Each structure stands twice: as structure tokens, then as C-alpha cells.
Amino acid sequence: xxxxxxxxxxxxxxxxxxxxxxxxxxxxxxVVCVDALTYAANIHTLNDxxxxxxxxxxxxxxxxxxxxxxxxxxxxxDIVVNFAAESHVDRSIENPGIFLETNILGTQVMMDACRKxxxxxxxxxxxxxxxxxxxxxxPDLFFHEDTPIHTSSPYSTSKASADLxxxxxxxxxxxxVTISRCSNNYGPYQFPEKLIPLMINNASQDxxxxxxxxxxxxxxxxxxxxxxxGILAVLEKGKVGEVYNLGGHNEKAxxxxxxxxxxxxxxxxxxxxxxxxxKGHDKRYAIDPSKANAELGWGPTTMFADGIxxxxxxxxxxxDWMRECSSGDYMKYYEEMY
Ligand code: NAD
Ligand code: TDX
Numbered sequence: 354x355x356x357x358x359x360x361x362x363x364x365x366x367x368x369x370x371x372x373x374x375x376x377x378x379x380x381x382x383x384v385v386c387v388d389a390l391t392y393a394a395n396i397h398t399l400n401d402x403x404x405x406x407x408x409x410x411x412x413x414x415x416x417x418x419x420x421x422x423x424x425x426x427x428x429x430x431d432i433v434v435n436f437a438a439e440s441h442v443d444r445s446i447e448n449p450g451i452f453l454e455t456n457i458l459g460t461q462v463m464m465d466a467c468r469k470x471x472x473x474x475x476x477x478x479x480x481x482x483x484x485x486x487x488x489x490x491x492p493d494l495f496f497h498e499d500t501p502i503h504t505s506s507p508y509s510t511s512k513a514s515a516d517l518x519x520x521x522x523x524x525x526x527x528x529x530v531t532i533s534r535c536s537n538n539y540g541p542y543q544f545p546e547k548l549i550p551l552m553i554n555n556a557s558q559d560x561x562x563x564x565x566x567x568x569x570x571x572x573x574x575x576x577x578x579x580x581x582x583g584i585l586a587v588l589e590k591g592k593v594g595e596v597y598n599l600g601g602h603n604e605k606a607x608x609x610x611x612x613x614x615x616x617x618x619x620x621x622x623x624x625x626x627x628x629x630x631x632k633g634h635d636k637r638y639a640i641d642p643s644k645a646n647a648e649l650g651w652g653p654t655t656m657f658a659d660g661i662x663x664x665x666x667x668x669x670x671x672x673d674w675m676r677e678c679s680s681g682d683y684m685k686y687y688e689e690m691y
Contacts, residue, residue: 357383359430361415361463362437364394366543367478367577369402371434374581376405383407385428387421389414392682393440393544395674415459418466425470432588434476435463438515441546442482442508443690446632449507456511457518464522464530472529476588477519479534481573481600482509486635489571495641498534498596505633516596529593533584536600536640539660540577541667545678546686548572549661552611553668554675556620563691566630568608571637575601576655576663586649600640601653617665628691 358375362368363386375384386402388394390412402408409428413420415437437459439445439452460477467475484496485503502517504510522528537548545554552562583599591597608625615622645651655663668675679687 355381355383356431357385357428358432358434359385359387359424359428361387361433361435363410364388364390364396364399365436365440366393367538367580368436369398369542370540370577371436371581371584372399372402372408374578374585376402376407378585380407383409385424385430386410387413387415387424388437391439395542395678397674397677398542415463416454418462421462421466422469425466429470430472432474432476433463433467433472434478434584434588435460436478438478438512439508442506443546443631444686445506445508445511449511452507452511453514456508457514460515461518464519464528468522468526468528474588474593475519475522475528475530476584477515477530477532478584479516479532479596480509480512481534481536481598481638481640482506482635483513483516483534485509487637487639489569489636495639496534496598497641498598498644505635520594523594531587531591531593532596533587534596534598534640535580535583536573536575536638538577538580539574540664541671542674543577545675548607548610549614549664550668550675552614553618553665554679556615556618556624557669557672559620559624561626562611562615562624563626563628564608564611565628565634567627568611569606570634571604571606571639573600573639574603574605574610574657575599575653576660579653579655583645583649583651586645586651590649592648597645597649598640598642599645599651600642601657602642603653603657604637604639605657613661614665617662
């Protein structure tokens with residue numbers, strides 16, 4: 354059946370992977386991408402999508418009510434998937450304001466447009482960071498959908514606020530919403546400020562690899578395509594008003610990840626440099642994805658050992674893309690950070 358899906362943040366990391374997944378897997382759907390093209394976007398990521406007649410791109414800010422309403426007026430989406438966000442924890446510590454504006458107020462604008470024009474689903478792309486962190490010495494503990502919200506950073510607080518607002522729009526106005534909360538993603542098209550592409554970028558140039566604290570913080574890594582399949586499963590099989598945790602059962606300490614990357618690139622561990630820890634640094638994230646397994650039949654299919662090889666190879670093959678991202682603005686940020 355033909356559907357029009359409006360994807361916000363589709364020029365960023367996960368949003369662009371989702372755009373490509375939809376164009377491949379649902380060839381009779383129209384994909385409308387809305388992205389403000391912030392520093393985190395690279396328009397060349399969408400070069401192939403632009404050639405597809407089922408794809409249309411709008412450069413627009415989700416905070417701009419008038420502009421967003423105009424797009425709804427023209428496109429009348431059936432489904433809206435909201436990826437657009439300020440997504441980097443370190444930047445939220447330096448400058449929280451824009452996180453509150455985009456992640457909370459931008460989400461409100463998107464849901465107001467959905468209310469006005471009517472949609473069959475508004476899907477909010479959320480994060481496991483809303484649950485706070487788990488202790489390193491309790492490997493038996495996991496985040497469940499009913500784990501209390503307990504945020505640490507301005508980023509996770511803004512995402513938690515957006516989730517709460519999404520549920521409020523469901524209860525108060527009957528908006529047909531779903532939320533997915535995912536663990537750390539890795540794969541192609543991730544901006545090189547995030548751990549994995551940053552380390553690949555630096556190691557490829559024999560630059561120091563800045564590891565926060567002792568590198569013992571743990572994240573649960575999921576290949577981006579598996580996340581995108583999870584979102585599609587929520588859209589097609591998920592129940593309105595529900596939250597679904599999507600995770601990989603693939604926990605690794607940061608230092609393990611860095612050493613795996615060095616091995617893949619055949620670079621020495623002497624590049625590792627321990628730097629001042631992130632303020633309020635969450636210790637461990639670990640998702641229990643059993644609800645998504647049981648209700649949606651979803652689970653990750655990419656083993657980390659394979660996914661990380663694919664990822665390192667992708668960045669080696671796309672150094673031009675990496676250089677485009679590492680423009681003047683990004684280098685200024687990088688030099689201030691490290
Ligand atoms: P990203 O930073 O790579 O991409 C974000 C995109 O949103 C960019 O293209 C940017 O231009 C766009 N954007 C930012 N502000 C905008 C605005 N005001 N209006 C319109 N577009 C705007 O982020 P990502 O890693 O792809 O994350 C996508 C979503 O998934 C976010 O909501 C994030 O919170 C969530 N998430 C990410 C991860 C992860 O590991 N990366 C894990 C769980 C959840
Ligand atoms: O240079 C670095 N050195 C380092 O040790 C960077 C950039 C990170 N780290 C550590 C901090 C974290 O423990 O690596 C871990 C991963 O860091 P990020 O890539 O910044 O991700 P994280 O803070 O875990 O948040 C990510 O996952 C959840 C995404 O950026 C969020 O958008 C998502 O919601």
C-alpha cells in the first residue's frame with residue numbers, strides 16, 4: 354500500500370540510514386525528508402536518494418512552525434518519524450540551550466502539525482540515555498520500558514522531555530504515537546565527533562585517540578541498520594501509545610572498542626591517550642529488548658565482529674565524506690574539546 358513517510362533529521366546518521374532502508378524495502382512509499390542541515394548533516398549523504406523519484410528533500414528547521422506546517426500542507430504524510438535532534442552529549446554539556454529548543458520544542462511543532470493535518474502515526478526516536486545509567490558491578494541489571502526516567506546530561510534530559518511530551522499528546526489529544534528507545538548505534542554516515550568514527554578518523558591519520566577517564570564506561574552497541582529495521586517494525590507492528598526498547602545485548606567498555614578499531618586499522622595502541630573524563634559521565638547502558646523481540650519479532654541480526662569490520666571498511670572507503678564533515682566549524686569544536 355502506498356504511504357507517505359515524513360522523516361525528520363534524514364541527512365544525519367540514523368535518519369539517512371532509515372531513508373535508504375525505506376527506499377529499498379518499501380519501494381511504493383514516498384519518503385519526504387526534512388532536515389535543517391546543521392553541522393551534523395552532510396547533504397552528500399543523500400546523493401543517491403536524490404536520484405530516486407520516491408524521495409523529496411526539504412531544508413527546514415523543525416522549530417519553524419510555519420515552514421513545517423507548509424510541508425504538511427503539501428505532502429500530507431501518513432507517518433512521521435522524528436529523528437531530528439541535537440545528538441551529542443558533550444556539546445549539550447557546553448551549550449544546553451539549543452538541545453532544549455530542537456529536541457523539546459521542535460518535537461512539539463512536529464506533533465502540532467500531526468494534530469492539525471492528521472496522521473496515522475507519529476514516531477519519536479528516543480534513546481536509552483533517558484533511563485540514566487547502571488552500575489558497572491551489576492551486570493544483572495538492564496533497562497526495561499518501565500525503568501524510571503532518571504537523566505544525567507542536558508542531552509538526555511531534553512530527549513526524556515520530548516518522550517514525556519509525546520506521551521502527553523497521546524493521552525491528552527489522542528495523537529497516535531509510538532516511541533523507540535535505542536542503545537548506541539554504529540555504522541556508515543555517523544558524524545566523526547562520536548566515539549567510533551572519531552577513533553577511526555584519528556587513527557587513520559596517526560592522531561591521538563582521546564579516551565575519557567579510564568575508558569571503562571560501558572555502552573550497548575547496535576548496528577545502525579538493525580536499529581532502522583526495529584523502527585520499521587514498530588511502525589508496522591507496534592501498538593499505539595507504547596514504548597519499545599531496541600538494543601543489541603552487545604556491551605563493550607570504551608577501551609575495548611578503541612583497541613578493536615586499532616587492530617582493524619593495524620595501528621599501535623600507543624595512539625591511545627587518556628583525557629579528562631566527561632562531566633556526569635554515565636557508567637553503563639544496557640537495554641532489555643525482550644518486549645520488541647516478543648511483540649514485533651525484532652532482534653539484531655548483525656554480529657558486532659562483522660558490523661565493526663564493515664564500519665571500519667566503510668570509513669576507509671569514504672575518507673572524502675569524512676573530510677567534508679570535518680570542516681572548519683567541526684575542527685574549531687574539536688580543538689576546543691581536546
Ligand atoms: P545526528 O546528529 O547524526 O543527526 C541529526 C540530524 O538532525 C542532522 O541531519 C541535523 O541536521 C538534523 N537536525 C538537527 N536539528 C534540527 C532542526 N532543528 N530541524 C531539522 N533538522 C535538524 O543524530 P543521529 O545520531 O542520527 O540521531 C538521530 C536520532 O536518534 C536522535 O533523535 C537521537 O537522539 C536518537 N538516537 C541516537 C543514537 C545514536 O547512537 N546515535 C542512539 C539512540 C537514539
Ligand atoms: O572522544 C571520545 N572519547 C570517549 O572516551 C568520545 C567522543 C566519547 N568517549 C566515550 C564517552 C562514552 O562513554 O565513548 C562513549 C560513547 O560516546 P559518544 O559516541 O559520545 O556516545 P554517547 O555519549 O554514549 O551517546 C550516544 O548514544 C546514545 C549518542 O551520541 C546519543 O545521541 C544516543 O542517544
